[in-house]
Amino acid sequence: MKKLIVLMSLFVPLWASAAGGNVHLDEAPIDLTDKASLQRGAQIYMNYCSGCHSMKYQRYSRTFNDLGIPEELGEEYLQFTGDKVTDYMKRAMPEEGAATWFGAAPPDLTLVARVRGGDWLYTYLRTFYVDDERPFGVNNKVFPEVGMPHVLQPLQGTPRETYEEVMVDGEQVKRYAGIQSDGDGALSPEEYDQAIGDLVNFLEYTGEPFRLQSEKIGKWVLVFILVLFVFVFLLKKDYWREVH
Template identity: 50%
Template structure:
């Protein structure tokens, strides 16, 4: 049994490392509610307003989003469509990969599957973990994703944070390790309001990664109920067939 456990740990350790983002700071629980349609609607608006200048959702269609989240066409056109996009279009952006690589040093990733790749808790923690770092090109770093090559687009809303470090001595030299962040100057939003905004955005990205998820969960309940009923029928039938034998 101990050998089997050791093998499982070895097999799962790369997956766990990926989910943790390779960082020493712990992930915070996002506590998203995919049944909260208003939260998903707000998250969609936040994504279009703050993220879609650089990041696409190239596997998501505007019309699918509107149908799933209860957004009528008038609101869709007024609030979410940008740059002449139509409801039937995919949520792509005008930025070319070559331009992104020249400006940011790398191609900007599409975010359709980011919560399936990283996890909702990772995305939620990442959006709360930017801190001032003058050594970086945009003046900020991220405690969860060190040396990330992007600005903090929500910085004006969250405010200014500084890094919290742990200092250790190695061979007589001080080494600092990032342990977290703390708010030093409030932004437009209160910490509670910013947390809710990030939670809404994380919920929307989780939905975008698997739009069928709510329907699949509902279908799963029906399947379990059917299997439970079928088990009772099968058990009674078995007793009837085998009553003369037993």
């Protein structure tokens, strides 16, 4: 019993981080077969995320090939570090300056979707809000006191918390009603949600580039095992018929 309690205690921090402080996680529109979405997500990542975050387990060439992007176009519009197309996707920010400017080096994002989950990322990127007490002027509902600036604010606009008046036990109180942009961003709320969905879709892909191929092979393996089982069963019956 003591061992079980200790084992469960090890998973408590993981549950807490996944839940993001009891914030409801919205379902991410993951569709790894939608190459247009993956291409848009790659474009957003390269333009807004690759300056600080690397993908040290993912090559440019692999990304371009899987997403159906011609290498010459990828090199021209999606590579900003001067690396070769066969190189891994490194961040533009120098290593020595990352920890100094942000307090800690921004994490690698190759496997972030596998660690955090698509729903967590989708909700996290859509719940930044203005907080003048924070160093970068923003906070986050899913990741309170986050040290990351809201780099997608030019797309979303300035996000602020909104509240509504409700009656509780006969008394009017303010209740949190969500986050709303002031409309000064390049995208409408619906377009911004789609852009975040595309970005998360891309991060989901980089976490497991072979996923679609693995699922396809897995189906054929199951069919093979099923057919093999039939032959093994018939062989067993034929063998034991003479024994009995």
